[in-house]
Amino acid sequence: MIRENITNVKADIVAACEMAGRDASEVTLITVSKTKPVEMLQEAYDAGSRDFGENKVQELLDKIPKLPQDIRWHMIGHLQRNKVKYIVDKVYLIHSVDSLRLAEEISKEAVKKQVEVNILIEVNVALEESKFGTTTEEAVALVEAISRLPGVHIKGLMTIAPFVEDAEENRVIFQKLRQLSVDIAEKNIDNVSMNVLSMGMTGDYRVAVEEGATYVRVGTGIFGERDYSK
């Protein structure tokens, strides 16, 4: 089932790229494996997944040593400053940086551990109260401030779109994130690139790809519904 789901999601991505006149090699599928046991992650790995997304530090730390070393781990959940030190040298990309204070902590730990950490700025485009992320208005100033920190490199933007029945409703959200990344790129800020757009989940990744996503983060569409009761 997992293999078949991955095949289907990838086919959807290819189709969405064709619709938009994009090259499918520009889009990477992140297999979102939070709450799922390592056996299921291994199944996804065997089916070709190399990028995995998790949203909790402890779960990441538990899973990393149990799975192949060539996996690229993506931290996609809200990150507390006191947990930064556990993951800076273990993750490939942190998608959820939304404050200067968090970025300063990442920078401090990066320098201490002598690693270079790649991050995305999380933007709450829809201004949902329940979500983390900086606002579209504050994003530029935040990027400029973070760009001066050693050991940290901004690679692009991330957003979590609202949960909607009809994915078309989120198209405007994805367009706004993409426009923001274009606006920031035009400023040519040192140590900042805007090549990455992390947007789109199970319900809306096709629309996100049509609007320029370079990473889509899919969990339910690969593993089925999550069970939080355990």
Ligand SMILES: *Cc1c(COP(=O)(O)O)cnc(C)c1O
């Ligand atoms: C859980 C999660 C996803 C995956 O959501 P699905 O709807 O299961 O595909 C994507 N992004 C983030 C930040 C998440 O926390």
